[in-house]
Amino acid sequence: MRRALASMTALITVAVVGGVGPGIANADEPPPPPPPGSPVLGTPGRAYALGGAHVLGIPYDEYIMRTGADWFPGLDRQIVDYPAGQVQGHTLERLFPGIGAFGERFVPGLGLDGPSIGESVDIGTPNVVNAVRQGGRGTAIGLSEGAMVLNDVQAKLAYDPAAPPPDQLSFAMYGDPVGKHAFGESFLTQNFPVGSVVPSLDYRIPAPVESQYDTYQFVSAYDSIADWPDRPDNWMSVANAIVGLATGHTAVAFTTPSNVPPQNIRTTVNSRGAKTTTFMIPEEHLPLVLPFKYLGVDKNTLIELDKVLQPYVDAGYSRNDDPATAPITVDPVNGYDPAAVTAPATQAAFGGGSDPVSQLLAGLQYVVNHQG
Numbered sequence: 001m002r003r004a005l006a007s008m009t010a011l012i013t014v015a016v017v018g019g020v021g022p023g024i025a026n027a028d029e030p031p032p033p034p035p036p037g038s039p040v041l042g043t044p045g046r047a048y049a050l051g052g053a054h055v056l057g058i059p060y061d062e063y064i065m066r067t068g069a070d071w072f073p074g075l076d077r078q079i080v081d082y083p084a085g086q087v088q089g090h091t092l093e094r095l096f097p098g099i100g101a102f103g104e105r106f107v108p109g110l111g112l113d114g115p116s117i118g119e120s121v122d123i124g125t126p127n128v129v130n131a132v133r134q135g136g137r138g139t140a141i142g143l144s145e146g147a148m149v150l151n152d153v154q155a156k157l158a159y160d161p162a163a164p165p166p167d168q169l170s171f172a173m174y175g176d177p178v179g180k181h182a183f184g185e186s187f188l189t190q191n192f193p194v195g196s197v198v199p200s201l202d203y204r205i206p207a208p209v210e211s212q213y214d215t216y217q218f219v220s221a222y223d224s225i226a227d228w229p230d231r232p233d234n235w236m237s238v239a240n241a242i243v244g245l246a247t248g249h250t251a252v253a254f255t256t257p258s259n260v261p262p263q264n265i266r267t268t269v270n271s272r273g274a275k276t277t278t279f280m281i282p283e284e285h286l287p288l289v290l291p292f293k294y295l296g297v298d299k300n301t302l303i304e305l306d307k308v309l310q311p312y313v314d315a316g317y318s319r320n321d322d323p324a325t326a327p328i329t330v331d332p333v334n335g336y337d338p339a340a341v342t343a344p345a346t347q348a349a350f351g352g353g354s355d356p357v358s359q360l361l362a363g364l365q366y367v368v369n370h371q372g
Contacts (some may be wrong), residue, residue: 014364041216041277043170046138047075048131050124050146052175052250053117054084056109062345067143067253068172071218075139080131080136082124084145089116091200097329118202125156137168143253145353146226147173148176148203154211163212166274170214174253175226177217181217182266182278183327187228210270217278218255219328220248222287222313229316236309237316251338253279254345259336261328280327284335286310294339299332306330 050079051064065081093113094101100113115123128140128149142150150171157163173179179186192198196206219226222244229237264280285293289305310330314320 005191007203026121031179041322042072042075042139042172043137043168043214045075046135047072047077048080048128048135048138049077050080050082050128050140050142050149051084051147052144053086054111056107056111059345059348061346063250063253064143064146066345067174068141068218069254070256071216072139072141078131078135080124080128082127082146082149083115083120084124085115085117085120086111087117087200088112089114089119089202101125115147116202117199118197120145121149121152121203125152127154129156130162130171137164139170139172141174142176143174144177144249147176148178149210151176151178151206153211154215155206155209157213158209158211166212166214170216170299171211172216172218174218175220175223175249176217177225179217179219179226180208181219181226182268182276182281183219183264183280184227184230184317186226187224190228190230190232203315210272210274212272214275215276217276218252219278219280220244220252220255221280221282223249223252225249230318231316233313234316235310236312237314240286240288240309240313241316243291244283247287247290247338248281248283251336251342252281254341255336259334261331261333261334264327279330282329282335283332284332284337286313286330288313290338293337303332306332332344 047068049064049067051060051067051348054060061079065077090113100111103110103112124146132138132140140150140153142148150173154171177186178188180189188198188205192205194205197204220240221227224238224241224245226249227241227244229241233237259281260279261282264282265277267275268275269275283290285302286306286309288309289302292305293299293302314326314329319325
C-alpha cells in the first residue's frame, strides 16, 4: 500500500517550489540588527542561501533573501547559485524527445526539460562549500531543494579535515524533502530506502550522517514533502498533506518565532556534540480548511471546521497517539496564514494585491510580460 501511494503521489509531493535567482548576489543594504528578544539561532556572519526549484513565475531572489529573515536576522545574505532543477528534470524529454525546445518556443523559461534534482544537488554542494571557504563564518540556509543540497554539504564536510570548525558554521533547513525531524519525516525518506534512486529526480536517498554542525529544521505541519503521514492508508491525512504542500511548503520560510508554540520545539544532541533543533510551525487552520478562508468564510466557521476534521487528519500521524506529547498543528491565534506571510515577497517582485488570487495573477502577468 505504501509503495502504491508513493508511485501515485510522487510527482505531486516532490514538486519543489520556491526558487533561486542566478549568480551569487549580496543584499543591496546592510542587514538590520536582530530585534530585541529575538531567539539567538545560527552562526553570526554570512547567510549562504539557496532556494527551491527554479520555477517560472516565482520571485526567486525575493524569496531567498527573505527565507528565515525573522529567524536569522542580522546576517550578511548572499545567494549561492546552483541549477535548482525542477521535478521533471530530463523525464519529459526522455518520454517526448524535443518537448523542451517545443515549450521554449511558446513560453521561454517554461522548463519542460532541464537539469534534474540530482544533478542540481551535485553542482550545488561544491558551490556552497566554496562559498563558505571564501566567505567565512556564517549560517547556510536552504529552502526545499536547497535543503537537499545542504544535506549533501553536511555529508561532505562530516569528516573532512579541512572543514570549518563547528563554531564557524551552522545549517538551517526549511521544508527539507529528505529530512527526519523530531515529529516525523519526509515523504521521500518514508517511501524510498537509503541508496535507492527516486524516479524522475535522478536523486539517490542519502544515508543519515552525524554532522559536527548545529542544525535547525523548520517544518510546516502537514506539508506533504517534509511532514508526510506515517499512516498513509488514512486518506484524509494524505489529502490534507497534499494540500499542505501548496499552503505551507514554501511559506514556512517566511514565518516568525511568534508562530511556534514552546511544545513544538525539540532539540537533540548527537554523538559529536552537535544540536539539531526542530521547529514545527502550525498554520492557523488545516490546509483543507484554509481555502475556505480565501473564499470569504468567517473565522468562527473555519475554527468549527478544524474541530470536525482535525481528529481524522491527526489519526494519520502516530505522534498524536499520546496527547501529552503531541505538537500543536493548528493554531487559529498564533498560527500563520501562508498567503499573508508570502505576500511581501510576491508584491515586492510583481506588485499586485495580498490575497492569493492577486498574487497568482501578478506572477502570471509578469511571466507574460517577460517572455523574452
